[in-house]
Amino acid sequence: MIKISPSILSSDFSALGRDVCQCVAGGAEYLHIDVMDGVFVPNISIGGAVQKSIRKYKGIVFDTHLMIIDPIRYVEDFYKAGSDIITIHLESCENVGETLDKIRSFGIKAGLSIKPKTPVDSILPYVGKFDMLLIMSVEPGFGGQAFIESSLDKIREARKLLPDLDIEVDGGISKNNIKEVVDAGANVIVAGSAVFKGDIVTSIKELREAAEN
Ligand code: DX5
Ligand code: ZN
Numbered sequence: 001m002i003k004i005s006p007s008i009l010s011s012d013f014s015a016l017g018r019d020v021c022q023c024v025a026g027g028a029e030y031l032h033i034d035v036m037d038g039v040f041v042p043n044i045s046i047g048g049a050v051q052k053s054i055r056k057y058k059g060i061v062f063d064t065h066l067m068i069i070d071p072i073r074y075v076e077d078f079y080k081a082g083s084d085i086i087t088i089h090l091e092s093c094e095n096v097g098e099t100l101d102k103i104r105s106f107g108i109k110a111g112l113s114i115k116p117k118t119p120v121d122s123i124l125p126y127v128g129k130f131d132m133l134l135i136m137s138v139e140p141g142f143g144g145q146a147f148i149e150s151s152l153d154k155i156r157e158a159r160k161l162l163p164d165l166d167i168e169v170d171g172g173i174s175k176n177n178i179k180e181v182v183d184a185g186a187n188v189i190v191a192g193s194a195v196f197k198g199d200i201v202t203s204i205k206e207l208r209e210a211a212e213n
Contacts, residue, residue, distance in 0.1 A: 001187075002182055002186075002187050002188070002189055002208070002211050002212075003029035003030050003061075003166075003187065003188045003189070004027075004028045004029060004030070004189050004191065004195075004204055004207055004208060005028065005029070005030035005031065005032040005063050005168065005188055005189065005190045005191070006023045006026075006028050006030075006031060006032060006190075006191060006192070006195040006196070006200070006204065007032040007033075007034055007143060007170070007190050007191065007192035007195070008020070008031065008032065008033055008034070008046075008054075008192075008196075009032075009034040009045060009143045009192050010143045010144070010192035010193045010195070010196040010197070011196050012196070013046075016050070016053075016054060017053075017054060017057070019196065019200060020054050020057045020060070021057060022200035022201055023060060023195070023200060023204070024057055024058075024059050024060050025200075025201055026200055026201035026202075026203075026204035026205065027204060027205075027208075028060060028195075028204050029060070029061060030060065030061045030062075030063040030085075030188065031054075031060045031061065031062055031063060032063045032065060032170070032190045032192075033046070033051050033062060033063065033064045033065065033083075034046075034065050034067065035047060035051075035064060035065065035066050035067060035068060035074075035078070036067045036068070036140075036141065037067070037068035037069060039068070039069050040067050040068050040069045040089065040091075040092050040140075041067045041140045041141035042141050043141045043142055048074070048077045048078055048080070048081035049081070051064065051078065051081040051082060051083070052080075052081040052082060055081065055082030061084045061085065062082050062083050062084045062085070063083075063084070063085045063087070063111075063168075063188075063190075064078050064083040064085065064086045064087065065087050065111075065113065065134065065170065065190075066078070066086060066087065066088050066089070066092070067089060067092070067140050067141070068092065069092055069093070070092070070093050071086075071088040071089075071092055071093060071099055072093065072095060072098065072099040072102055075099065075102050075103050075106075076102075076106070079103075079106040079108060083108060084108055084109065085108060085109040085110075085111055085131070085132060086103045086108060086109075086110060086111065087110075087111025087112065087113050087132065087134050087168075088100070088103070088110075088111070088112065088113065089112075089113045089114070089115065089140075090112055090113065090114050090118060090122060090123060090126075091114070091115055091118060096112070096126055097125070097126055097129055100112065100126060100129040100130050101129065104129075109131040109132060110129065110130045110131055110132075111130060111131065111132040111133070111134050111166075111168065112126055112129075112130040112132075112133055112134065113133075113134035113135075113136060113170075114133075114134070114135060114136065114154075115136050115139065115140060116136055116137065116138070116139060116148050116150075116151065120135075120154050120157045120158050120161065121157075121161075124161075127161075127162070130165075131165065131166060132165065132166035132167070132168055132188065133158055133162060133165060133166070133167050133168070134168040134169075134170055135151060135154050135155055135158060135167065135168070135169050135170070135186070136151075136170055136171055137151035137169050137170060137171040137172055137173070137181075138170075138171030138172050140170075140171075143192040143193055144192070144193045145171060145172055146172050147171060147172030147173060147177055148171075148172070151169065151171075151181075152180060152181070152184045155167060155169060155181065155184035155185050155186050156184050156185055158185065159184070159185025159186075160185075166187055166188050167185055167186045167187060167188065168186065168187075168188035168189070168190060169181050169186040169188070169189060169190065170190035171190070173189055173190065173191050173194060173207075174191070174193075174194040174207075175194065175206050175207050175209075175210035176210075178191075178207055178210050178211045179210055179211055179213070182211045189207070189211065191203075191207055194207060195207070
């Protein structure tokens with residue numbers, strides 16, 4: 001059973017609460033919250049205050065993706081702002097293990113993410129310290145980019161290494177390629193433009209149908 005995690009980066013920020021309600025109504029299991037600092041990635045997005053303001057919408061897991069330098073500085077803030085999962089980037093700090101431990105110390109799940117050019121085996125030293133591996137299938141920073149095809153091999157490799165772990169994939173996923181991504185071994189699927197460009201409830205349903213058929 002896959003989990004769909006709509007990325008609010010592509011939502012209508014002027015009506016964010018409405019869009020989040022639509023994700024819940026559409027049966028999305030997770031809500032993907034992209035946090036960017038303008039340093040680790042070239043873009044700036046949203047922070048803990050915005051996340052906190054939408055935490056009043058229940059029945060959806062808050063899946064926070066930190067694309068920021070030295071994320072340990074903000075782990076507690078995002079925990080307090082309602083994250084159920086906090087994912088950090090392997091490339092974003094020297095103290096990856098310590099940061100993952102800190103996330104788990106709050107009783108929430110820790111995720112570890114790798115950019116498209118980072119090899120899958122670079123996560124090996126941290127196995128046992130994280131609950132979800134996030135494989136970026138675009139260069140992090142912006143929604144609406146094309147899926148990098150070589151990500152499929154990385155997903156297969158990761159699934160072999162980590163048969164029981166959640167494997168999330170993020171970037172360029174639509175109803176046209178979601179099945180390939182799931183067949184390769186991913187079980188948590190992020191989708192930004194594919195969910196928010198059209199009707200949210202319908203788009204989530206179509207993604208799920210495409211993944212399962
Ligand atoms: C990119 C973000 C993604 C992005 C996905 O850095 O991490 O979550 O919003 O958007 P789409 O699905 O449009 O590629
Ligand atoms: Zn993301």
